[in-house]
Amino acid sequence: MQPRPPLTPLLALMAIRATGAFQLQAAAVAAPSLIAERGLSYAEIGMLIGAYMVPGIFLTVPGGLLASRIGDRPVMRGAMALMAAGALAAALADGFAGMLAGRVLSGCGGVVMLMLVIKMTTDRYAGPMLSTATSMVIVSWPAGFALSLVALGPVDAALGWRWVLGLSGLPVALAIALTFLVGHAAPALAAVAGAVQRGVSWRFIAAASGNWTLYNAAIAVMAGFLPAMLTDSGRPAVAAAALASIVTWAFAAATPFGGLLADRLIGRPAAVVLGILATGGMLLAVAPSDGAVAVLVLLGIAYAIPPGALTAQVGEGTPPGARALVFGWYSAGSYVGLTIAPWIAGRLRDATANPNAPLLFGAVLMFAMLPCFAWFRWELKKQT
Numbered sequence: 001m002q003p004r005p006p007l008t009p010l011l012a013l014m015a016i017r018a019t020g021a022f023q024l025q026a027a028a029v030a031a032p033s034l035i036a037e038r039g040l041s042y043a044e045i046g047m048l049i050g051a052y053m054v055p056g057i058f059l060t061v062p063g064g065l066l067a068s069r070i071g072d073r074p075v076m077r078g079a080m081a082l083m084a085a086g087a088l089a090a091a092l093a094d095g096f097a098g099m100l101a102g103r104v105l106s107g108c109g110g111v112v113m114l115m116l117v118i119k120m121t122t123d124r125y126a127g128p129m130l131s132t133a134t135s136m137v138i139v140s141w142p143a144g145f146a147l148s149l150v151a152l153g154p155v156d157a158a159l160g161w162r163w164v165l166g167l168s169g170l171p172v173a174l175a176i177a178l179t180f181l182v183g184h185a186a187p188a189l190a191a192v193a194g195a196v197q198r199g200v201s202w203r204f205i206a207a208a209s210g211n212w213t214l215y216n217a218a219i220a221v222m223a224g225f226l227p228a229m230l231t232d233s234g235r236p237a238v239a240a241a242a243l244a245s246i247v248t249w250a251f252a253a254a255t256p257f258g259g260l261l262a263d264r265l266i267g268r269p270a271a272v273v274l275g276i277l278a279t280g281g282m283l284l285a286v287a288p289s290d291g292a293v294a295v296l297v298l299l300g301i302a303y304a305i306p307p308g309a310l311t312a313q314v315g316e317g318t319p320p321g322a323r324a325l326v327f328g329w330y331s332a333g334s335y336v337g338l339t340i341a342p343w344i345a346g347r348l349r350d351a352t353a354n355p356n357a358p359l360l361f362g363a364v365l366m367f368a369m370l371p372c373f374a375w376f377r378w379e380l381k382k383q384t
Contacts, residue, residue: 009124009183010133014140016076016179017117019172020110021144023083024052026168027103028224029152030161032237037160042228044096046346049224051103056111056335063112064119064328073179076116080176082109087169091162099165106169115331119323120182122315130315131268135259135308142251142300145223149248153241200322204383207376208314208326209333211272211369215306217337218365221345222247222283222299225358230291232355246293250300255308262309269313269377275305276369283363287356306369313376317383341365 027034027048034040034048067075083106090102117137125133148168156164226247230240262271282299289295318326345358 006183008181010121010136012178012181013117013121013137016080016140016175016182017114017137018140018144018147019080019083019175020114021141022148022171023087023106023110023168024049024220025145025148025223026087026152026164027052028227029148029241030156030164031228032231033156033161033164038096040096041346042225042349043343043346046224046342046344048099048103049220049342050339051100052107052110053220053335053338054104055108056115056332057339058332059108060111060115060331060335061325061328063115064324067116067119068324072116072120073182076113076182077176077179079109079112079116080172080179082106083113084169084173085109087166087172091166102165111331111335115327118311118331119327122311122323122327123320124183126315126320129259129263131262131271131308131312132256132259134311134315135255135262135304138307138311139252139255139304142219142248142255142303146245146248146252149227149241149245153238157238200318200326201379201383204317204376204379205326205329206333207372207379208317209330210372211310211376212314212330212334213337214365214369214372215310216334217341218279218283218362219303220338221341221358221362221365222303224342225345225349226286228349229287229355229359233290243291243293243296246296247300247303250297251303252300254301254304258305259308259312261305262312268309269373271309272306272313272373273370275302275307275309276366276373278302278305280363280366283359283366286359310373313380317380337365 027045031040031045034045035042063075063079086102086104086106086109088102089105090099093099093102118134121134121137122130152164152167155167223244227237227241227244230243231237235243258271258275262268266274279299279302282295282302285295286299314326314330315323341361345361348357348361349355
């Protein structure tokens with residue numbers, strides 16, 4: 001029997017990943033003052049949210065390859081330094097172009113860091129409980145969203161958007177010290193290129209990336225536009241932000257149980273399908289319920305079911321030596337959706353004047369995962 005891996009690396013990776021979500025969400029938190037003080041449109045707010053993920057389209061694969069050459073931890077530290085520098089640049093910007101540039105700079109580091117956290121978790125915790133370990137790391141993402149809403153919402157109301165964007169870099173700067181606690185990966189069993197040639201098809205990578213794209217795009221749309229929808233229903237901005245955070249707190253609380261559900265009870269494929277159906281249904285129910293607390297809690301729980309089960313299937317279907325490359329593409333594909341989806345949601349909101357339009361779009365994204373996941377399962381069977 002293999003010894004149980006230590007818990008410290010997992011906790012460190014969770015905290016590091018949370019800083020990315022905290023920083024990503026800052027643009028949505030700053031939306032009220034950016035609209036009031038700078039006259040930005042909802043589409044421009046969506047661009048600021050999505051700009052954080054634009055570099056992922058181009059950098060996660062090179063970042064994975066660089067990490068396979070010089071090590072995960074040095075690349076992660078450099079990425080986190082870029083995240084902090086970009087936050088400062090966005091806070092000091094004089095106009096929208098400067099804010100956008102700062103967000104892109106932060107994203108250059110953020111997307112590489114996020115990819116490496118998932119890859120490093122798979123390296124350290126592969127086995128029968130990988131869905132649980134992956135879920136524990138993924139839970140830090142909604143926790144970071146929720147902390148950003150709670151911590152930065154009052155900052156926006158009291159001090160304005162510059163402080164919100166600037167302070168979004170503080171947690172990541174402090175978390176660089178945690179990279180010394182993440183431990184070491186087991187030696188790769190094969191070179192990346194060789195492993196890809198032997199057994200990882202590009203159809204498998206495309207199917208896996210498509211699912212992660214749709215799932216994360218739906219989350220980005222919900223997180224970016226739910227506070228605005230609740231504000232438009234007559235709630236004060238701070239109260240709306242706090243109410244929206246219920247989804248992410250419920251997500252954070254339920255995600256480890258989603259991993260256990262997949263590992264111990266219904267299996268990983270069934271967990272993904274259940275999560276897709278439940279999440280899409282709850283997104284459709286938010287507006288008719290006027291943002292009822294019970295619906296928001298159920299939405300968070302539904303979101304928590306698929307991610308660990310899906311990512312564990314990708315990790316176990318990939319040879320260890322190919323994981324840096326495969327998770328690079330897995331992350332890069334998702335960033336296409338994360339970049340475009342908030343902008344589309346903002347355009348829908350502006351064009352329809354319907355506060356619920358972004359959430360309806362999020363439901364469409366979730367239901368689109370069903371045929372994409374069926375394709376992934378077909379490719380996974382051929383892969384293994």
